Amino acid sequence: MIALRGLTKEFPGGVRAVDALDLEIGDGEFFALLGPSGCGKTTLLRTIAGLETPTSGRIEIGGVDVTGSPPGRRDVAMVFQDYALFPHMDVTANIAYPLRIRKVPRAERTAKAAETASRLSLSELLDRRPAQLSGGQQQRVALARAVACRPKAFLFDEPLSNLDARLRLEARTFLKRLQRELGVTTVFVTHDQSEALALADRIAVMSAGRITQLGTPSEVFRRPATTFVASFIGSTPMNLLPGVAEDGVLRVGGAELPLPDGVPDGEILYGLRPEYADLTTREPREKGAFRGKVAVVENLGTAHLVTLECTGHLLQVVVPEGAEPPPGTAAWAVPRPGRALLYRDDALVGDA
Amino acid sequence: MSPAEVPRSAAMVSGKHSLGFVVPALVLIGVFLVFPALWTVYLGLTDHRLTGLAAADPQVVGAANYAEALGDERFRTSLWLTVQFVLGSAVLGQAVLGFAIAWVLRDRRGPLKSVTEGLVLLAWILPSSVVAFLWIALLDRDGGTLNAILHTPGFAWLLDHPMMSIIVFNVWRGTAFSMMLYGAALENVPPSQLETARLAGASTLQQLRDVVFPHIKGHVLTNLLLITLWTFNDFTAFQLTAGGPEGRSEILPVYIYNVAMSGGRLGFGAAVSFLVLVVNLVLAFAYLRLLRSRGEVRPS
């Protein structure tokens, strides 16, 4: 288990990369630190590794306070964004390097490296230098090196970002299976929301050195705590329309929707994922649909993204293959019940 | 945050450690580079000598050395010879010849280019004692190859034309640097611009003036500053003529050696050294300013 208590890292010049952060990561958990660049996620990972000294606060790994320990005494393994494979050592020597530091005899560590390599399908490559490997192979060698030292935790810094798009999906599946098999607590940093959703058991969305939301991928996706998280998560951006709650109805984008209980009157931001609305070209029977004109249709492959021009606002809806109306048609977007989110003062106040 | 944005970790080489790493180098530089420079100032104000009374107990004589130098015919001659040497061999000789070679060779490939470059480079990298003797042999009065080729037996180049000899020698010796620098600079001139100029009917000189020069201005300035600095301080001519005959090739570095080391007048020699130091400082400062304005730094 990794526990962070009141962790703060301030760089000279007063930049607070990590700001009074509390976090507990459970045993065997696959944990994602997600956020845009500059949000402090990499600094947080490096502080856990011991590569940065925190300004204040505590770090515990496996119940031991390691705040003052050097990186080598924390029993963690880190995979860097550029993999940091030593270019002057072959794959065997790279994988065996942590064991060499622990003074494991040469024969034993070579055997151990070969065993780990075969587990990661690297057996053919043991004699190669990093420069002779493809990006995907390099990434697996970096993983093998981390696995070989059997640490209490893995720390991955953007482990997939240096791979090209197609390879990234393959590597993602591989990484998830490896983590499941080994059951080692893993913290990884990413700026790619789809990566975090796909891999993690839990996600911490970070912004300006703080955790904005902590939760499982479906919690973070379904109920983003702030509009920042709402706009950051999801491959198509969430519709965010300004509206007003009064007299028991919600007026937004020219539509009148029923106002859920417990939401007081006043201005409100109405959030609706493009996936959570249905498009129809005939006026629907139920109340509370957005009426507009189809402005743009974008092909997403298995679906289409339709941009609807409503009164004063644009609304995007994902429609299934073959159901897209031609541009210029009048259409209605019907939000699915319970899937819209209401924000006031940048906090979630209810769903509609 | 990408790694590039993360400030470098100071954990391993902390402030205190790093000082320990840097200090040994700084001490050596301090004692054998900085201190001598400063000491020159003091020594130049004394009548320190290699031997005799003033060796045991040097007196501070103030600016007397400088006053004497300025009034000294031999010093003024040396200064004038140095100007000739620098302008003739570096600014005119090395820079122009170096550029011409680089220009003619710019889009050639093959053995002719490698042989030419190789020979020019060889003249530059061979030890100074060796090349000095090669030129003594070449210019020898009785059996010298040059006299044999020109059918001028008995012509004493080093005695009759000592300045001309060391100037031509230094052109031969140092052209490689200018050739390489201009060679690299010319690679940065976009071929499309040269072709445009040629299609418009520009002559070679017009191409050089309108297309090439604007691109390599910075390199030209760098080149002139560096070769001026080096030629101004070059001691190799000493091995050729030792300043003779009768001081007719006694450029400043040789003059300082003859006065201070052979003549034993260390204080006076230090005063002249200080003048050299000041000129060097001006040249080097101009060079660093130039590098900084171009946003690149290269060791000099």
Place this chain on the structure above:
Amino acid sequence: MTPVRHALGTIGRAAFLALVLGFFALPLLWLASAPFDAHPSITTSVPEFTLANFRALLDNPYALGSLRNSLIQACGSAALVVTLAALAAYALSRARVPGRDALLYVLLLLSSVVTGTAAMVPLFELATRLNLIDTHLGVVLTLSGGLLPAAIFILKDFMDATPTSYEESARVFGASAGQVLRHVVIPLVRPGLATIAVWAVANVWGSFLQPFILLRDPDKAPGAVILYTLYTEGGAPRLDVISAFSLLYSLPVVVMYVFVSRRYGFRFHGGIKR
């Protein structure tokens, strides 16, 4: 361009190149022929092939000893320069040192300003007072002081180009500072270290002024000084010894130059030679 102008240009370029080749080759011919000539004269001629001149070297009391002296001084300086410059460059590259860039600029400025010519008097005085006259150490320290700033500068470039993630990775695996240095940093910057070492050796090997001033004893003098005395001091110069010695003494520099430029694509730019 008219065909006539084109032809003239081609002829002009060819003539210019021929002149350049002649000018640069002429003095070098003697170095290629005389060492193997049974009766070397000062005039360049086709040699009557022999290796006897190299045997004559063995009889000269100073020739081979001076090469050994050159080797001692060159390797001593190279070891000192590489060690001190590597330590300094590593710290300057990795740690936040206030005023680092200014310091580097000043050092670089000094190394080009304080030349042997400008500082021969104080260097001689300094060596006298530190009892370094007639010692290899005196020559090594004096030359190293002048070479260090540029060496630090070049090595810092090498270190800056090496990502810190290599070192950090090793540290996370538990390597100590010494292990990081031995296992990771030194192997990674080895090309840089080799370059600096060769550069320092080549520099010291060719140096004339400093050993000429600091060494009185011919038993300590390096090749540069001995060669100079061979052709300036007393009587008719022994051309057999001079020619063979010149070649032997030049070869290492040429070999080193070829090695560095082949191996690391390193051009001796920006006064790397001086």
